[in-house]
Amino acid sequence: MTSKIRHVTIDCADAYALASFWSQVLGEPVHEDDHPGDPEALIEAAGLLFVTVPDPKTVKNRVHVDLQPQDHTRDEEINRLLALGATLIDDRRREDGTGWAVLADPEGNEFCVERGVVERGR
The missing domain is CATH 3.10.180.10 (2,3-Dihydroxybiphenyl 1,2-Dioxygenase, domain 1)
Structure with missing residues (x-):
């Protein structure tokens, strides 16, 4: 039995804004179902999931x-x-x-x- 990495999840203050930055970096779109203010945003082709969390990076x-x-x-x-x-x-x-x-x-x-x-x- 094995597992596969589905996403690499990145905690952040603003999921959509950070996903938009990485979308430009990678030339891959933010998932069509994700919008500003959403608590999660996905760049599916890159396997990157951005999740809004309350605590800052330390x-x-x-x-x-x-x-x-x-x-x-x-x-x-x-x-x-x-x-x-x-x-x-x-x-x-x-x-x-x-x-x-x-x-x-x-x-x-x-x-x-x-x-x-x-x-x-x-």
Whole structure:
């Protein structure tokens, strides 16, 4: 017997607003049944479920996602995400092109941006 991960659930202050941010990051829609003010919002294609909770984030995430740009560079993706409202937390990019950057979404949840597919092929 086995189990399958159905969703990764992210607690947040505003489920729809945070799901909307991640929808733009991933290029995947928020579920059509979800609307502003709903206590839950789902990005089904990515398996991300956002749930509104009363308590604020207080410590570093124990689980985070690593993003890999598919059709552009890591640095271009970082700039795009900053323009969407992310914050740069820790820059671990190296002069030789390796490394990553740690960003946070609008509610402070950390995630990493690695080198893109094109960069890894070089």
